[in-house]
Amino acid sequence: MKKKLNVLPVVAISIGLLLTAAGCSGGTQTAKTPEAKPADPKAAAAGEAPKNAEPVKFTVMLRATPEFSPDNNPWVQEINKKANAQITWNAVPLANIWEKRNVLLASGDYPEVIILDTPYDTMYKQMVKNKVLLPLDDYLKDAPNIMKYSNKASLDAVKDPDGKTYMIPRSTIVREDFMAIRKDWREKLKLPVPKTIADWRAFFKAVATQDPDGNGKADTYGTTESSEMMSLQASNNLEFFARAWHADKQWYDNGSGEVAYGIFAKDGRFKYALDFYRQLMLDKSLDPDLITNKGIGAKMDKFNKGTTASMRTFAGNLDAQLLNVVKKVQPSAEVELVEFPTAPESDQVKNEKLVSTNSGLYNAWGLTTKAKGKEKEIIKAFDWMLSDEGWNVLKNGVEGVHYKKENGNIVRLEPEYGNFSKWIGHLAMFRRPNDEELWLKKVVPELYPYQKEWLDKSIKYVETNYKQNGLLGIVSEKETEFYKKDIYTKKFAEVTAKIVYGELPLTAWDDFLKEVYAAGWEDVTKDYNDYYKAHK
Incomplete structure (x- = not known):
């Protein structure tokens, strides 16, 4: 490797x-x-x-x-x-x-x-x-x-x-990214900040059925996805909820020194996350048009326009890319960040620890x-x-x-000076990684203390919850090759979408997992375990 x-x-x-x-x-x-x-x-x-x-x-x-x-x-x-x-x-x-x-x-x-x-x-x-x-x-x-x-x-x-x-x-x-939700809607619905998976389902169902934007129409939903569903970059909302079962795209130490990739863990735990989305579909609180969404931009656009109640995001983007945009459409809008959900019935989380690959x-x-x-x-x-x-x-x-x-x-003096500016030619080359002023632009000055609190929390989350030894900066070449195969680029999205829409039973995920391992994931897992044991 x-x-x-x-x-x-x-x-x-x-x-x-x-x-x-x-x-x-x-x-x-x-x-x-x-x-x-x-x-x-x-x-x-x-x-x-x-x-x-x-x-x-x-x-x-x-x-x-x-x-x-x-x-x-x-x-x-x-x-x-x-x-x-x-x-x-x-x-x-x-x-x-x-x-x-x-x-x-x-x-x-x-x-x-x-x-x-x-x-x-x-x-x-x-x-x-x-x-x-x-x-x-x-x-x-x-x-x-x-x-x-x-x-x-x-x-x-x-x-x-x-x-x-x-x-x-x-x-x-x-850092880690959390979920931004419409605080004004939650308070209007008289609901607490969601903590468990059940809390999130109740919040999303209320958003879909109780007209939080007050326009008299049933046109608001809890969350959405991209049509790619679980592609490399399209799945950040679903992955947020999958963390409750350690079923996201992260490597986990099972307590005995071996690592497994959450979404492809052999116990099939990702089907619990798919079942959660299927419940949202039955509640009519999952955006019914998600199949036509293309990329992350579509999800953000629906949040900004007040169609959905949630969007996973980096704390540093809270004012410039979310609140400042949302308020132009809905001046009374308020946004808050919420930590990862829990699933009290989940056995997966008891003895496992996240292992960081992020350098x-x-x-x-x-x-x-x-x-x-x-x-x-x-x-x-x-x-x-x-x-x-x-x-x-x-x-x-x-x-x-x-x-x-x-x-x-x-x-x-020049408001246009900044990232993606006509003035600068250095990007993609230089950065002081933890420069607070780089991330917190104070576009909405009154939001700064709250944003600073969550920026610090997003950094500390990694320090507290991830094992830093063993896999930092590592990507197996076999993993890179696996992501190019049809089973990932095509069938993966097809199977997840069909399970969410109820066209396939949850057990279809277990059958698909066998194909995943046969197509090369067994070798990928061995690569990571060999490296982890040698370097932790």
Whole structure:
């Protein structure tokens, strides 16, 4: 089993910028610049640029929003000035970033710096094998900010089997996500905050039958799903409830040192979660149109418009992506977060413990052979990005252009500056993972204390409930291959949907599980258990 990175597919990335496709050759070489003396670590942490050195010239290929333009861009100018660099930002939209990059790699006309779609990057092995990527370990010794703001688990996870580091992780916050619900509806219905699975069913049934929005129509529902039902990213609502039986997409230690994947546990426990959704369907509290929903966006849209009462989300998105949007449609709306449900009758949870595979890695970047001879200067420029000075520029922009300071506070002059902004070209490369200001935007200022409380709770949940040793940053190659098979990409969704709609009995899940293990999941489970026993 190869040690790989456990991250969300690139479609889920929340902070990556895309660049325009112009000028993607990025391979122009310049004369080697004089080597500057190593920067003082304290000066590097504060963000002082190296003195008496020629700016290092290089090209970065990554993704950014189509609106991003590096021409006459004050952000680009500030970065080059402060980092002692001349960076060409070649931006490619998300829709064809990997295709475009792979074409350039095949042609040999690639830039000095590229982003990597870890762990699913189909070109990574080939790039290492063909020596397209340069080993970076020697240069990280003089990169205090990169080391400080990269999760150790991320750094461990990106190491190749040969022990070398060919890519630098962009570490992100390691947290759990809870369920947001309509607090105003719950209070109108005179119901307590739901705790057990039975509580949730009662809340959803009341939402569907007692007209909480007061429009006189039976057009509100408890929750919804995407038509994909249990695809990699479409199932976060259902998985929230599946946690009550340890039947979600997590690995669990059964108390005797063995691990099993909740949704595919051999005892068939996931059928209890499917039965819960089937009960919601019978109650008419599950969105009847879920079969036509496409992706996570459809679920969020129904919550924002007041069609459904719940939407699983990250605490950091509570104001900007939920409450602020919902209130534009329904000014009286209130939203609250709720912890995972319990199933008192469940035997699965008594002796089991969650085992974390999450290393907090969310994309990576590497230097190609076109950067040969400039590795030290490029790494130094990137290290500046995560210094106090550099991070302020990345996060807030240029003082006097994008913001000003008043009484020690940042006051926005350019409201559009931020994630997915026309101003920035760094995303998918750099992040201080636990920077509170990065996650809590104070779009609804009065909500900040509540949001901060739940942000802290989401981080502590992982620290308290997950075993951190054994599987951090691990994805079995056999698991990756299994997810490409028809039994997962097609039949999985068909079986779950038919059970929820009552077209198949619950026992159909047990029959399907036998096919899952025969199709390769037995080998996947062995992979994880072998690794877990050797590393815990």
